[in-house]
Amino acid sequence: MHSLKDCFTLRNGVKIPCVGFGTWQTPDGEVATNSVREAIACGYRHIDTAAVYGNEEGVGLGIRQSGIAREELFVTTKVWNSDHGYDSTLKAFDLSMKKLGLEYCDLYLIHWPNPIQFRDCWEEKNAQTWKAMEKLYFEGRVRAIGISNFQPHHILSLLKSATILPMVNQMCLHPAQNQTEMVEYCKKLGIVLEAYSPLGTGALLKQPEILACAEKYGKSPAQILLRWSLQKGFLPLPKSVTAQRIRENTDIFSFELEGEDVVRLSALEGRIPPSWNADTADF
Numbered sequence: 001m002h003s004l005k006d007c008f009t010l011r012n013g014v015k016i017p018c019v020g021f022g023t024w025q026t027p028d029g030e031v032a033t034n035s036v037r038e039a040i041a042c043g044y045r046h047i048d049t050a051a052v053y054g055n056e057e058g059v060g061l062g063i064r065q066s067g068i069a070r071e072e073l074f075v076t077t078k079v080w081n082s083d084h085g086y087d088s089t090l091k092a093f094d095l096s097m098k099k100l101g102l103e104y105c106d107l108y109l110i111h112w113p114n115p116i117q118f119r120d121c122w123e124e125k126n127a128q129t130w131k132a133m134e135k136l137y138f139e140g141r142v143r144a145i146g147i148s149n150f151q152p153h154h155i156l157s158l159l160k161s162a163t164i165l166p167m168v169n170q171m172c173l174h175p176a177q178n179q180t181e182m183v184e185y186c187k188k189l190g191i192v193l194e195a196y197s198p199l200g201t202g203a204l205l206k207q208p209e210i211l212a213c214a215e216k217y218g219k220s221p222a223q224i225l226l227r228w229s230l231q232k233g234f235l236p237l238p239k240s241v242t243a244q245r246i247r248e249n250t251d252i253f254s255f256e257l258e259g260e261d262v263v264r265l266s267a268l269e270g271r272i273p274p275s276w277n278a279d280t281a282d283f
C-alpha cells in the first residue's frame with residue numbers, strides 16, 4: 001500500500017481503500033460534517049459510520065460537501081442491535097440511507113453478534129439479519145456485506161444459513177488487543193479485517209514502547225500504530241475530529257516498521273483494558 005487510495009480487494013472484487021476514516025464517538029452536526037469534509041480533503045476515500053453512532057446525518061452532509069464524486073468514495077454503515085431481524089434490518093437500512101443522503105452503501109455490516117435483548121436467540125436473529133443483508137446485496141443497494149465484533153463461533157453459526165460469506169469483519173484491533181485466533185480464522189476464510197480503535201481510542205499513544213518506536217522512526221505515536229495495523233494486514237479506521245491529526249494520520253506510507261518492531265509492539269497485548277466481550281456486554 002502506497003497511498004490512502006490504494007485498496008484491498010474484497011472476495012467479490014470490490015475495492016476498499018486501505019485506510020478508513022473512523023467516526024465512532026464523533027458527535028453529529030458540524031463536528032461530524034467538518035471532520036468528514038476535512039478527511040476527504042486530506043485524501044481519505046473511505047468513511048466509516050454506524051446507525052448507533054448517531055452521526056449519519058452530519059457524516060452524510062460532509063460527504064456531499066466534499067465535492068468528490070460519490071463513486072470515488074467508499075462508505076460503510078452498520079445495523080444496530082435493536083434492529084436485528086429481517087424486516088427491521090431492511091427498515092434500518094432505508095433509514096440509514098435517508099440520514100446519510102445516499103442512494104447506495106458500499107459496505108453494510110451487522111454491528112454486533114449477540115445483543116442483550118436477543119441473547120437467547122442470537123443465532124436465529126443473525127441468520128434473519130443476514131438474509132436481509134443478502135437481499136440488499138442482490139438488489140445492488142450495497143456493494144458488499146460483512147460483520148463487526150464477530151468471534152469465530154459467531155461466524156461459524158452464521159455460515160450454517162448464509163448464501164454469501166461475510167466479506168469484512170470489523171474488530172477492535174491494536175497492539176494491546178491482537179485477537180490472534182479470530183484474525184487467523186478470518187484470514188483463512190478470506191474475510192478482510194478492519195481495525196477499529198487502531199490507536200486504542202488514544203490510550204496507546206503514551207505507552208513507552210510506542211513513544212520509543214516513534215522516536216526511532218521520527219514519526220508520531222499515531223503514525224506508528226497505524227503503520228503496525230497496515231503491516232499486520234489490517235485496514236485501520238483512525239478517528240479524529242482535529243484537522244491537524246486527521247492529516248497526520250494520513251502520512252503513514254513513507255516508512256516501514258522493521259519486522260522485529262512489529263513483533264515487539266504486538267507484545268503490548270493486555271496493556272490497556274480490552275473492548276467489550278460480545279457475549280456478555282450489557283447492550
Ligand code: A2P
Pocket residue numbers: 022196197198199200201202205220222223237238239240241242245246248249
Ligand atoms: P480527537 O478526535 O479529539 O482528535 P481511535 O482511532 O483508536 O479510536 O482513537 C481516537 C482517539 O485518538 C481520539 O481521542 C482522537 O482525538 C485521538 N487521536 C486521533 N489521532 C491522533 C493523533 N494523530 N495524535 C493524537 N491523538 C489522536
